[in-house]
Amino acid sequence: MFKDMLGNVRKQCPIVHNITNYVTVNDCANILLATGASPIMADDINEVEEITSICSALNINIGTLNSNTIDAMYTAGRKAKELSHPVVLDPVGAGASTLRTATAAGLLRELQPTVVRGNISEIKALASGASGTKGVDADTCDKITLENIDSAVEFAKDFAARNNTVVAITGAIDIVADRKKAYCIFNGNAMMSSVTGTGCQLSAMTAAYIAANKDNILEATAASVCAMGVCGEIAYARLTKDDGNSSYRNYIIDAVYRLDGETLERYAKYEIK
Amino acid sequence: MFKDMLGNVRKQCPIVHNITNYVTVNDCANILLATGASPIMADDINEVEEITSICSALNINIGTLNSNTIDAMYTAGRKAKELSHPVVLDPVGAGASTLRTATAAGLLRELQPTVVRGNISEIKALASGASGTKGVDADTCDKITLENIDSAVEFAKDFAARNNTVVAITGAIDIVADRKKAYCIFNGNAMMSSVTGTGCQLSAMTAAYIAANKDNILEATAASVCAMGVCGEIAYARLTKDDGNSSYRNYIIDAVYRLDGETLERYAKYEIK
Amino acid sequence: MFKDMLGNVRKQCPIVHNITNYVTVNDCANILLATGASPIMADDINEVEEITSICSALNINIGTLNSNTIDAMYTAGRKAKELSHPVVLDPVGAGASTLRTATAAGLLRELQPTVVRGNISEIKALASGASGTKGVDADTCDKITLENIDSAVEFAKDFAARNNTVVAITGAIDIVADRKKAYCIFNGNAMMSSVTGTGCQLSAMTAAYIAANKDNILEATAASVCAMGVCGEIAYARLTKDDGNSSYRNYIIDAVYRLDGETLERYAKYEIK
Numbered sequence: 015m016f017k018d019m020l021g022n023v024r025k026q027c028p029i030v031h032n033i034t035n036y037v038t039v040n041d042c043a044n045i046l047l048a049t050g051a052s053p054i055m056a057d058d059i060n061e062v063e064e065i066t067s068i069c070s071a072l073n074i075n076i077g078t079l080n081s082n083t084i085d086a087m088y089t090a091g092r093k094a095k096e097l098s099h100p101v102v103l104d105p106v107g108a109g110a111s112t113l114r115t116a117t118a119a120g121l122l123r124e125l126q127p128t129v130v131r132g133n134i135s136e137i138k139a140l141a142s143g144a145s146g147t148k149g150v151d152a153d154t155c156d157k158i159t160l161e162n163i164d165s166a167v168e169f170a171k172d173f174a175a176r177n178n179t180v181v182a183i184t185g186a187i188d189i190v191a192d193r194k195k196a197y198c199i200f201n202g203n204a205m206m207s208s209v210t211g212t213g214c215q216l217s218a219m220t221a222a223y224i225a226a227n228k229d230n231i232l233e234a235t236a237a238s239v240c241a242m243g244v245c246g247e248i249a250y251a252r253l254t255k256d257d258g259n260s261s262y263r264n265y266i267i268d269a270v271y272r273l274d275g276e277t278l279e280r281y282a283k284y285e286i287k
Numbered sequence: 288m289f290k291d292m293l294g295n296v297r298k299q300c301p302i303v304h305n306i307t308n309y310v311t312v313n314d315c316a317n318i319l320l321a322t323g324a325s326p327i328m329a330d331d332i333n334e335v336e337e338i339t340s341i342c343s344a345l346n347i348n349i350g351t352l353n354s355n356t357i358d359a360m361y362t363a364g365r366k367a368k369e370l371s372h373p374v375v376l377d378p379v380g381a382g383a384s385t386l387r388t389a390t391a392a393g394l395l396r397e398l399q400p401t402v403v404r405g406n407i408s409e410i411k412a413l414a415s416g417a418s419g420t421k422g423v424d425a426d427t428c429d430k431i432t433l434e435n436i437d438s439a440v441e442f443a444k445d446f447a448a449r450n451n452t453v454v455a456i457t458g459a460i461d462i463v464a465d466r467k468k469a470y471c472i473f474n475g476n477a478m479m480s481s482v483t484g485t486g487c488q489l490s491a492m493t494a495a496y497i498a499a500n501k502d503n504i505l506e507a508t509a510a511s512v513c514a515m516g517v518c519g520e521i522a523y524a525r526l527t528k529d530d531g532n533s534s535y536r537n538y539i540i541d542a543v544y545r546l547d548g549e550t551l552e553r554y555a556k557y558e559i560k
Numbered sequence: 561m562f563k564d565m566l567g568n569v570r571k572q573c574p575i576v577h578n579i580t581n582y583v584t585v586n587d588c589a590n591i592l593l594a595t596g597a598s599p600i601m602a603d604d605i606n607e608v609e610e611i612t613s614i615c616s617a618l619n620i621n622i623g624t625l626n627s628n629t630i631d632a633m634y635t636a637g638r639k640a641k642e643l644s645h646p647v648v649l650d651p652v653g654a655g656a657s658t659l660r661t662a663t664a665a666g667l668l669r670e671l672q673p674t675v676v677r678g679n680i681s682e683i684k685a686l687a688s689g690a691s692g693t694k695g696v697d698a699d700t701c702d703k704i705t706l707e708n709i710d711s712a713v714e715f716a717k718d719f720a721a722r723n724n725t726v727v728a729i730t731g732a733i734d735i736v737a738d739r740k741k742a743y744c745i746f747n748g749n750a751m752m753s754s755v756t757g758t759g760c761q762l763s764a765m766t767a768a769y770i771a772a773n774k775d776n777i778l779e780a781t782a783a784s785v786c787a788m789g790v791c792g793e794i795a796y797a798r799l800t801k802d803d804g805n806s807s808y809r810n811y812i813i814d815a816v817y818r819l820d821g822e823t824l825e826r827y828a829k830y831e832i833k
Contacts, residue, residue, distance in 0.1 A: 036309040036582040037589055037601050043310050043483035048532050052424055053483065054380065055310050058353050061384035068383060080604050082355075082628075107600065110614060111607035151598055208817065210589035210599065252529055256798055258817025259594050260810040264533040271481065271531025309582040316583055316756035321805050325697055326756065327653065328583050331626050334657035341656060355628075525802055537806040544754065544804025 016237040016282055017275030019227045024050035028070035028225035031094075032218060033057045033087050035077025035106065038211025041267065042073075042218040048271035049241070051222035057083045062090035071099055071225035073218050074121060077106035079114055087117075091125040100224040100231065103127035104217035109139025119143060122177055128224055129235050130173075131182040131217045134158055134166070141173050151207070158187045167196045167287045180235050182220065184213060188243065190236040197236040200283040201243025203250040208259040209266065216242045219270070240282035245269035247281065289510040289555055290548030292500045297323035301343035301498035304367075305491060306330045306360050308350025308379065311484025314540065315346075315491040321544035322514070324495035330356045335363035344372055344498035346491050347394060350379035352387055360390075364398040373497040373504065376400035377490035382412025392416060395450055401497055402508050403446075404455040404490045407431055407439070414446050424480070431460045440469045440560045453508050455493065457486060461516065463509040470509040473556040474516025476523040481532040482539065489515045492543070513555040518542035520554065562783040562828055563821030565773045570596035574616035574771035577640075578764060579603045579633050581623025581652065584757025587813065588619075588764040594817035595787070597768035603629045608636035617645055617771035619764050620667060623652035625660055633663075637671040646770040646777065649673035650763035655685025665689060668723055674770055675781050676719075677728040677763045680704055680712070687719050697753070704733045713742045713833045726781050728766065730759060734789065736782040743782040746829040747789025749796040754805040755812065762788045765816070786828040791815035793827065 029052045034042055039055060046053040056065040066072050072094040074087050094101050103125070105118035118140055122130065130137070133152035158166045166189055174181045175193035183189045188199040206212045220238040227234035249265035257265075302325045307315055312328060319326040329338040339345050345367040347360050367374050376398065378391035391413055395403065403410070406425035431439045439462055447454045448466035455463045461472040479485045493511040500507035522538035530538075575598045580588055585601060592599040602611040612618050618640040620633050640647050649671070651664035664686055668676065676683070679698035704712045712735055720727045721739035729735045734745040752758045766784040773780035795811035803811075 035601070037585050039310050040313060040483060040586060044533055044536065047481045047483060054383070055308070055351050056380075056384070057351065058386060060354060061352070061386040064384040064386075078601050078603065079607070081606060107602075110600070111602070111610040113604060113607040113610075208593045210586060210593060256811070256814060256818065258814030260590055260813035260817070263590065264537065264810065265529070267533035268529060268531030271533070272529065312583050313586060313756060317806055317809065320754045320756055327656070328581070328624050329653075329657070330624065331659060333627060334625070334659040337657040337659075537810065538802070540806035541802060541804030544806070545802065 015233060016240060017279045019223060019234050019237040020241065020273065020275045020278055022226040023222050026226045027052055028222050029054055029068065030071050030073055030218060030221045030225065031056065031066045031069040031090065032073045033083060033090060034073065034075035034214065037077055038214040041211050041215050041263065044267050045215040045270055046218050046222055048267050049219050049222055057086050059086040059089055062086045063093040066090045066093050066099065067097060069099065071221040073102045073221040075104040075106055075214055075217055076114055076117055077214060079117055084117055087121060088124065091121065095125060100128040100221065100228060101125055102129045102131060102217050102221045104214060105130065105132045105136045105140055108132065108136040115139055115143065126178050128231055129180045129182060129220055131184065131220055133185055133213065134183050137173060137181060137183050152185055158185055158189065163187060163198060167191065167198065170196055180231050182235050182239055184216060184239060188239050190232065190239050192232045195232060196287045198285045198287055199236065199239050199243060201240050202246045205250060205262060206246045209263045236284065240284060241270065241273060241278055244278055244281040245273055288506060289513060290552045292496060292507050292510040293514065293546065293548045293551055295499035296495050299499045300325055301495050302327055302341065303344050303346055303491060303494045303498065304329065304339045304342040304363065305346045306356060306363060307346065307348035307487065310350055311487040314484050314488050314536065317540050318488040318543055319491050319495055321540050322492050322495055330359050332359040332362055335359045336366040339363045339366045339372065340370060342372065344494040346375045346494040348377040348379055348487055348490055349387055349390055350487060352390055357390055360394060361397065364394065368398060373401040373494065373501060374398055375402045375404060375490050375494045377487060378403065378405045378409045378413055381405065381409040388412055388416065399451050401504055402453045402455060402493055404457065404493055406458055406486065407456050410446060410454060410456050425458055431458055431462065436460060436471060440464065440471065443469055453505050455508050455512055457489060457512060461512050463505065463512055465505045468505060469560045471558045471560055472509065472512050472516060474513050474520060476519045478523060478535060479519045482536045509557065513557060514543065514546060514551055517551055517554040518546060561779060562786060563825045565769060565780050565783040566787065566819065566821045566824055568772035569768050572772045573598055574768050575600055575614065576617050576619055576764060576767045576771065577602065577612045577615040577636065578619045579629060579636060580619065580621035580760065583623055584760040587757050587761050587809065590813050591761040591816055592764050592768055594813050595765050595768055603632050605632040605635055608632045609639045612636045612639045612645065613643060615645065617767040619648045619767040621650040621652055621760055621763060622660055622663055623760060625663055630663055633667060634670065637667065641671060646674040646767065646774060647671055648675045648677060648763050648767040650760060651676065651678045651682045651686055652760065654678065654682040661685055661689065672724050674777055675726045675728060675766055677730065677766060679731055679759065680729050683719060683727060683729050698731055704731055704735065709733060709744060713737065713744065716742055726778050728781050728785055730762060730785060734785050736778065736785055738778045741778060742833045744831045744833055745782065745785050745789060747786050748792045751796060751808060752792045755809045758812065782830065786830060787816065787819060787824055790824055790827040791819055
């Protein structure tokens with residue numbers, strides 16, 4: 015099934031509108047191209063409605079949130095909803111500042127994004143409205159492990175139900191859940207956290223997957239998360255003794271470019287709860 | 288002749304002022320360094336006149352057009368014209384939104400850029416003033432092929448004549464034309480369209496080529512377009528079975544860094560029409 | 561001693577707040593991760609105080625200075641000083657425009673940064689308040705050589721004394737000085753100047769080093785400069801005949817990721833004056 019989902023991305027080549035941060039934007043564009051989609055980045059309020067209208071999905075990422083673009087995020091988001099385009103929200107650093115927590119919460123409430131993707135600390139900050147995260151990385155104390163996975167699944171399902179969304183909580187173990195069903199995904203490699211923007215890239219790629227699989231949002235999101243994890247594993251296997259996080263970044267995107275449906279199916283490691 | 292043009296870039300090390308998008312800006316800086324030029328990025332209206340004054344060329348790219356920087360584009364452009372510095376305009380996504388189409392058209396009209404470089408859909412949008420392009424990529428129906436190349440050449444020459452510019456329309460086949468003469472260039476590799484910003488990089492590099500070859504704008508532009516295509520071929524030949532678009536991006540810039548005049552001459556494939 | 565300083569970065573994983581340019585920001589984030597720190601980029605005035613409060617150091621870089629973010633730089637800087645967080649100032653292009661020179665001078669005066677890192681032309685522009693640099697690269701006539709090194713050391717110590725800071729002047733030969741003591745560092749490779757942002761990356765990394773070694777700012781800064789130079793050498797040794805500046809960029813960050821304290825100690829080449 016994941017195989018067909020990747021196939022649909024490649025067949026449909028969805029154009030994805032990104033309003034995103036300036037740190038990882040180039041990698042987001044390249045991973046969208048790698049997966050078979052087409053990126054467009056546009057954040058000026060005077061064009062976001064038109065731009066989102068010619069696209070198939072909208073990816074909103076608050077990684078370098080700027081007061082000037084918040085309105086553009088709402089405006090683009092409303093237009094996307096009006097056109098029934100899927101919307102991904104990546105609440106980067108929610109919990110790290112009032113501006114980020116409030117903006118992410120406001121976008122979540124008003125836009126009801128199709129998918130929300132973040133690390134556990136960001137999603138917890140969104141759920142509680144409280145601050146206190148360790149910058150843009152997840153707090154160690156929040157980490158999802160085999161011991162606390164059941165409560166994490168409950169949390170994810172509850173978050174999804176309350177916000178009428180699919181939530182993708184990513185980390186060493188990933189949970190992708192709607193109100194009823196959760197994929198617990200065990201792909202990936204710890205070294206991915208040493209590459210800036212693997213989360214942002216996943217959010218962008220997820221927008222492409224759900225754009226091409228609109229009737230199957232939960233599974234398409236899980237497929238995208240598995241794809242990123244599998245590519246993280248493939249790329250890791252390619253590292254030489256001299257390679258570090260910069261080459262790893264390139265190899266991950268390369269692996270997304272080379273990924274075929276059979277490989278994705280074969281290496282996807284998940285349980286449904 | 289192309290050989291000498293690259294040689295002039297390396298000898299003169301022109302500083303190129305870029306007002307460009309935040310998606311591909313790092314690659315633009317690195318390709319300018321690779322080709323022997325020196326990049327400076329500056330888009331604040333309070334400094335663009337001074338910055339452009341210490342440079343040898345100006346490259347304006349509307350890839351993530353922002354209302355705040357439009358004035359800076361005009362201001363820098365006017366100063367560059369006043370100083371007889373060559374100006375490149377890259378109308379990224381012209382046709383995709385009213386803001387982009389109008390801004391590109393306005394810059395074209397007022398600044399009469401030395402070179403306009405875009406894909407066929409962007410140049411058509413500029414020629415007609417009409418919207419309707421597929422995001423930042425060229426529409427398939429606009430594609431230049433061996434069948435329609437003569438009419439594309441006529442279109443390019445007419446565009447150049449009407450706008451008093453040299454136009455570089457790039458894609459599978461590239462056309463570089465002034466009002467009288469056109470280079471049809473057959474270098475490059477289809478995979479270049481899977482790397483974000485190869486067009487932006489080419490525009491930046493072209494600014495360096497024309498800065499160092501001011502008396503020969505048409506040929507310098509053709510040399511730059513051939514150089515990018517040849518480097519796309521060299522980089523493609525280097526790909527291993529694990530490499531994808533991210534490594535390809537690096538290899539293209541690497542090839543520009545390593546390119547010598549003899550290789551450029553030998554592999555440049557073009558016809559003059 | 562340098563060994564322990566790198567060890568402290570790896571042990572403490574300091575979060576570094578960066579207000580930086582959009583050209584090299586991704587590389588700054590990846591080099592911070594490579595060295596064992598955690599980056600956060602935030603430049604909106606409505607969140608910079610909160611963000612800097614959860615961080616251990618602040619890195620201010622004016623590479624694409626924008627009027628909107630100047631206030632954010634001052635606001636974040638004042639907060640960081642209030643909390644006794646170390647602050648790095650990278651005056652990119654000081655001397656190239658009035659806006660840059662004045663902003664860098666103002667930040668220097670008001671914030672008294674813990675470390676100022678720039679090329680010799682930028683530091684000279686800051687010292688004199690005068691403009692006239694060659695864009696973002698150092699003027700050849702300013703170059704520090706074995707012949708003029710003693711006067712350069714005097715200049716650096718004087719600059720440090722007048723501005724109550726540690727200054728890192730980087731180039732073919734690097735000088736890291738406080739009012740009394742200077743490290744003259746001979747690591748690095750000339751090809752590093754063909755990679756955009758090696759200076760910006762060094763400034764970001766230095767913020768991590770001084771955050772983790774607050775009682776030893778001069779030595780921590782020298783350790784960071786040596787680390788960058790040593791990694792430039794390691795990366796250079798790795799280049800194949802096809803590699804250029806883009807692969808070199810990746811290899812430098814890779815080398816930072818792989819660098820251990822012993823290697824840093826062994827290959828650091830410096831004299832104390």
